[in-house]
Amino acid sequence: MVLRSYEGVEPAVHETAYVDDAAVVIGDVTVEEDASVWPNTTLRGDSHPIVVREGANVQDGAVCHEDAVVGPYVTVGHQAIVHAATVEERALVGMGAIVLDDAVVGEGAIVAAGSVVTEGTEIPPETLYAGTPATEVKELSDDSWAEAADHYVERAKKHAETSDVVD
Template identity: 40%
Template sequence: MPCYEIDGIRPVVDPSAYVHPSAVLIGDVIVGPRCYIGPCASLRGDFGRLVLEEGANLQDTCVMHGFPGTDTVVGVDGHIGHGAVLHGCRIGRNAMVGMNAVVMDGAEIGEAAIVAAMAFVKAQQQIPPRSLAVGSPARVLRTLSEQEIAWKSEGTATYHALAVRSLASMREVEPLTQADAARRAATMPVGEVEPLYKLKQAATPGGEG
């Protein structure tokens, strides 16, 4: 992976974490046990410290950065969706930030809360635990159901497994020129995780969400 020291400060990556070779780590970055860092993620610890606690994941093209003197933290089992931006904020234990969402300086996302895709959490905004925040600027829509929190935890478990799978088997190769007729499909060893809307449809009489 591209990994850079600055001012004598070097990133730290736990041996049980997986960081994709295209992700970039600079300076004061600490990646804890069992974390997953996806392709093209950028973690710039050149102003403030960036911390991913145990079991957190930071997916493809995410950005973490902060102002001088600040820590940007993703708590235990925090789940950061594709393309999200975290700047000088704190993401609580088992919380989720959806795809292409932005969380700004001094904001705090409470434990087991979910920030919806494309949401904008403004500076110093507090999102309470176990709540759903949506929109731009973000507003708290409602309290999450037990089903939604369980769905989030199941999704995060797939990234715990992906870190293990990636450490064991991911390697750079040349592509094949055509697909074999007996080509095996990609599967997850921890079971299939349904999109949330499908779970809600299945739980609602008549199949409506």
């Protein structure tokens, strides 16, 4: 992993968090207990803080920048972008989705893969948003998907215990 300070501010990574060796974490970034940051992910806290809360996972190739808050047990899918936005507890940002400045993804909500949540959009809790720009598709009645982050907490522990860089 690349942990790099910026203007004297160093990332803070909890001892139980998993940050993959191929991830880049710069500046004012906090990665809390049992959170995970996967390969080729960039968390760049060079102008505002970034927080990845307890049990959250930021998956392969994702980018968080500019005052991004990834709430507890959130899943940010592969190659998604969270830019100056808040994703609340147990929400899911699908693969390749983009969540822009001042947007809020409510607790237990889903942003479908490939969607674009425009600036200032507030997604209500437990709703599915999809499209470009993302609009409400339906209210969610089944939250079984919300345990995805729990799965990643366990997967991260296995990676931390068993993964080695092979020459």
